[in-house]
Amino acid sequence: xxxxxxxxxxxxxxxxxxxxxxxxxxxxxxxxxxxxxxxxxxxxxxxxxxxxxxxxxxxxxxxxxxxxxxxxxxxxxxxxxxxxxxxxxxxxxxxxxxxxxxxxxxxxxxxxxxxxxxxxxxxxxxxxxxxxxxxxxxx
Amino acid sequence: xxxxxxxxxxxxxxxxxxxxxxxxxxxxxxxxxxxxxxxxxxxxxxxxxxxxxxxxxxxxxxxxxxxxxxxxxxxxxxxxxxxxxxxxxxxxxxxxxxxxxxxxxxxxxxxxxxxxxxxxxxxxxxxxxxxxxxxxxxx
Amino acid sequence: xxxxxxxxxxxxxxxxxxxxxxxxxxxxxxxxxxxxxxxxxxxxxxxxxxxxxxxxxxxxxxxxxxxxxxxxxxxxxxxxxxxxxxxxxxxxxxxxxxxxxxxxxxxxxxxxxxxxxxxxxxxxxxxxxxxxxxxxxxxxxxxxxxxxxxxxxxxxxxxxxxxxxxxxxxxxxxxxxxxxxxxxxxxxxxxxxxxxxxxxxxxxxxxxxxxxxxxxxxxxxxxxxxxxxxxxxxxxxxxxxxxxxxxxxxxxxxxxxxxxxxxxxxxxxxxxxxxxxxxxxxxxxxxxxxxxxxxxxxxxxxxxxxxxxxxxxxxxxxxxxxxxxxxxxxxxxxxxxxxxxxxxxxxxxxxxxxxxxxxxxxxxxxxxxxxxxxxxxxxxxxxxxx
Ligand code: SF4
Numbered sequence: 001x002x003x004x005x006x007x008x009x010x011x012x013x014x015x016x017x018x019x020x021x022x023x024x025x026x027x028x029x030x031x032x033x034x035x036x037x038x039x040x041x042x043x044x045x046x047x048x049x050x051x052x053x054x055x056x057x058x059x060x061x062x063x064x065x066x067x068x069x070x071x072x073x074x075x076x077x078x079x080x081x082x083x084x085x086x087x088x089x090x091x092x093x094x095x096x097x098x099x100x101x102x103x104x105x106x107x108x109x110x111x112x113x114x115x116x117x118x119x120x121x122x123x124x125x126x127x128x129x130x131x132x133x134x135x136x137x138x139x
Numbered sequence: 140x141x142x143x144x145x146x147x148x149x150x151x152x153x154x155x156x157x158x159x160x161x162x163x164x165x166x167x168x169x170x171x172x173x174x175x176x177x178x179x180x181x182x183x184x185x186x187x188x189x190x191x192x193x194x195x196x197x198x199x200x201x202x203x204x205x206x207x208x209x210x211x212x213x214x215x216x217x218x219x220x221x222x223x224x225x226x227x228x229x230x231x232x233x234x235x236x237x238x239x240x241x242x243x244x245x246x247x248x249x250x251x252x253x254x255x256x257x258x259x260x261x262x263x264x265x266x267x268x269x270x271x272x273x274x275x276x277x278x
Numbered sequence: 279x280x281x282x283x284x285x286x287x288x289x290x291x292x293x294x295x296x297x298x299x300x301x302x303x304x305x306x307x308x309x310x311x312x313x314x315x316x317x318x319x320x321x322x323x324x325x326x327x328x329x330x331x332x333x334x335x336x337x338x339x340x341x342x343x344x345x346x347x348x349x350x351x352x353x354x355x356x357x358x359x360x361x362x363x364x365x366x367x368x369x370x371x372x373x374x375x376x377x378x379x380x381x382x383x384x385x386x387x388x389x390x391x392x393x394x395x396x397x398x399x400x401x402x403x404x405x406x407x408x409x410x411x412x413x414x415x416x417x418x419x420x421x422x423x424x425x426x427x428x429x430x431x432x433x434x435x436x437x438x439x440x441x442x443x444x445x446x447x448x449x450x451x452x453x454x455x456x457x458x459x460x461x462x463x464x465x466x467x468x469x470x471x472x473x474x475x476x477x478x479x480x481x482x483x484x485x486x487x488x489x490x491x492x493x494x495x496x497x498x499x500x501x502x503x504x505x506x507x508x509x510x511x512x513x514x515x516x517x518x519x520x521x522x523x524x525x526x527x528x529x530x531x532x533x534x535x536x537x538x539x540x541x542x543x544x545x546x547x548x549x550x551x552x553x554x555x556x557x558x559x560x561x562x563x564x565x566x567x568x569x570x571x572x573x574x575x576x577x578x579x580x581x582x583x584x585x586x587x588x589x590x591x592x593x594x595x596x597x598x599x600x601x602x603x604x605x606x607x608x609x610x611x612x613x614x615x616x617x618x619x620x621x622x623x624x625x626x627x628x629x630x631x632x633x634x635x636x637x638x639x640x641x642x643x644x645x646x647x648x649x650x651x652x653x654x655x656x657x658x659x660x661x662x663x664x
């Protein structure tokens with residue numbers, strides 16, 4: 001399998017044109033800065049709830065227009081304290097993804113001042129403090 | 140009372156209450172000269188205070204349902220509601236999803252249901268015609 | 279000078295979340311725009327987790343009615359990978375044909391809406407009339423005007439026969455003529471140029487850092503097209519151009535779309551003429567997927583569409599993450615309105631192709647006088663001219 005190295009981080013190819021790296025949440029900002037330099041944009045932030053492992057996995061999917069590959073950054077946070085640093089100041093386009101992940105799964109992006117509930121979720125769920133895309137949301 | 144007034148020239152206001160846009164582009168298509176709704180006197184009203192008929196599409200998202208209720212109140216009597224598409228009639232594929240109410244008639248009284256996913260433009264016009272016929276009979 | 283706050287929407291089906299733009303204007307000048315969403319959230323991602331793989335296919339199509347075939351494609355190609363099935367080449371070609379027909383009608387639709395927004399009603403009517411030809415072709419191929427639903431895991435549901443093929447080819451000639459004419463109108467018409475050129479300009483670096491996709495990105499000079507960079511369906515076998523313009527304004531975005539529609543006509547023609555022999559409709563399809571995850575991308579009419587599908591085996595997806603192109607293009611473009619006149623807001627907004635409706639209405643609140651009144655987007659576009 002092919003590998004791609006960006007600033008000391010090694011991305012592994014899992015499928016054609018999909019390169020993956022797993023990092024700690026603390027490394028996100030540094031990595032985002034490196035990836036942006038490769039003429040990339042952030043496609044999406046996909047959060048997957050894994051109650052069995054008491055974790056939420058975040059997948060930051062970047063598309064690099066220079067290498068013409070998808071760079072996927074995986075990181076994990078605990079379900080009780082799902083906090084990661086924001087990257088909005090590095091990639092302004094991350095705004096939508098962060099707002100969405102906060103509203104649907106309750107991931108807190110530290111430093112993003114525009115986070116609020118009710119971005120997508122209706123009032124009745126918000127008032128009960130339910131995050132609909134968590135597996136135990138019961139909706 | 141006053142019903143005969145709208146018989147000749149009903150103005151329609153289209154309200155998207157969480158539709159997938161499938162219904163909406165067909166409503167739009169139905170209002171262009173290819174299908175020529177103006178032979179029935181039908182025109183698109185820019186605002187609820189001018190409208191006689193509210194055409195609802197979509198699965199009634201909770202936020203949007205609030206709006207629909209408000210719009211219905213703002214529309215002067217006599218007023219009629221057409222529920223257009225499977226979503227507005229029964230929730231369609233979105234039935235029982237957490238952000239939707241599923242049925243237009245849970246929010247406002249509906250006079251005509253136009254089935255289909257989405258209904259053809261001809262079907263939408265036929266639904267309008269049915270309503271007008273009923274109005275002409277004084278119903 | 280009064281600062282006016284104008285919520286635009288939400289009763290208008292912009293993206294799959296009809297949204298509200300809160301515009302604050304000082305006199306004529308826009309000073310702040312904030313996007314407000316949630317009016318069309320239907321919980322599809324959650325619904326998918328509850329439904330089987332096959333049902334998800336129909337749900338995916340119903341995320342957006344205008345670009346339903348690409349939604350089904352991106353879902354189906356991802357699931358096919360998880361299930362380990364390959365569609366036959368003929369099926370891939372037929373899928374491509376349907377998706378390109380969809381692109382043509384979608385681009386015509388937004389051109390029509392744009393014409394209407396700037397007050398060019400005749401052009402709106404003309405484009406809508408010719409769009410019916412494309413809708414007819416779509417119906418001919420799939421049996422439906424809007425929801426194509428032609429995909430099935432491992433193939434397509436309907437084949438294209440000789441008669442249909444010739445009918446499509448002859449109809450395409452007319453469509454091509456008309457599209458060339460509309461491109462000329464958009465390139466040369468004085469009214470359109472005045473309203474679109476230099477409005478809502480996005481530089482190349484801004485387009486990338488704000489993560490814009492599709493014609494919006496290509497209108498700013500970035501050559502990025504999923505069909506070309508990351509080929510799926512039959513695109514690796516079909517020659518076509520990626521349309522790029524450097525101007526970065528609303529006008530460039532519209533012209534990119536019309537050019538692209540013409541390219542799409544070429545793709546459909548090529549695919550029909552080179553349709554591989556063999557079966558296209560599978561006799562049976564699998565119902566369970568292996569453990570794994572896949573990031574699936576396609577180029578929707580509005581830009582890159584991406585699904586992240588996670589499977590833990592069995593008959594249902596574990597997680598499906600959907601990110602539609604308009605989600606990025608609308609939410610991340612708040613900065614492009616600043617400094618423009620109020621009347622330019624609908625033009626810039628429409629140039630991102632936020633799906634459509636003629637019934638968009640805006641509530642104008644004059645904070646000083648405390649009056650509220652509704653105006654339509656069209657009226658707003660003519661603000662200050664009457
Ligand atoms: S009835 Fe079908 S086409 Fe209409 S809004 Fe619902 S899913 Fe879309």
